[in-house]
Amino acid sequence: xxxxxxxxxxxxxxxxxxxxxxxxxxxxxxxxxxxxxxxxxxxxxxxxxxxxxxxxxxxxxxxxxxxxxxxxxxxxxxxxxxxxxxxxxxxxxxxxxxxxxxxxxxxxxxxxxxxxxxxxxxxxxxxxxxxxxxxxxxxxxx
Numbered sequence: 009x010x011x012x013x014x015x016x017x018x019x020x021x022x023x024x025x026x027x028x029x030x031x032x033x034x035x036x037x038x039x040x041x042x043x044x045x046x047x048x049x050x051x052x053x054x055x056x057x058x059x060x061x062x063x064x065x066x067x068x069x070x071x072x073x074x075x076x077x078x079x080x081x082x083x084x085x086x087x088x089x090x091x092x093x094x095x096x097x098x099x100x101x102x103x104x105x106x107x108x109x110x111x112x113x114x115x116x117x118x119x120x121x122x123x124x125x126x127x128x129x130x131x132x133x134x135x136x137x138x139x140x141x142x143x144x145x146x147x148x149x150x
Contacts, residue, residue: 010113011024012024012028012097012101012107012113017086017098017101017102018086025082027113028097028098028101028113029097029098030095030096030097030110030111030112030121030126031062031063031064031112031121031127032063032093032095032096032121032126032127032128033054033058033060033063033064033127033128033129033132034050034092034093034095034096034128035081035092035093035096036054036055036057036058036063036065036128037050037051037052037053037054037128037132037146038050038051038053038054038055038135038138038141038144039051039091040141040142040145048091049145049146050093050145050146051138051141051144051145051146052128052131052132052133052144052146053132053133053134053135053137053138053141053144054128054132054133054134054135055075055078055134055135056134056135056136057071057074057075058128058132058134060128060129060132060134061129063121063127063128063129081098086098086102087102089102095108095126097111097113108124110123110124110126131146
């Protein structure tokens with residue numbers, strides 16, 4: 009049986025934990041929070057450390073030092089994962105849901121995320137190229 013079906017996130021090894029990331033890049037999109045409602049809005053502006061072709065961080069091991077706002081998910085309470093996109097494996101598993109068929113652990117294909125159109129590579133732009141994040145809110149991404 010697959011490890012993500014038998015272990016909680018807290019029980020996973022570092023290798024198992026890291027393999028849950030599908031490299032869609034959505035968590036690295038800049039987000040805005042409505043101060044009145046607490047609602048989170050994703051933008052199409054992504055961290056400058058992201059490689060837009062692979063949707064992987066180019067400085068992953070040191071990302072939290074280079075970008076102090078970067079969040080190391082493993083350092084947070086899993087109950088706080090509601091800000092992650094609905095397709096994120098960490099959020100899905102926290103919510104007791106299954107991984108989607110396009111997830112590389114399910115499909116066995118590392119390109120399945122791109123092929124399914126789930127990654128940010130087709131629409132994201134580097135945050136350094138954006139003047140006002142509010143002009144880049146994505147209405148269709150939760």
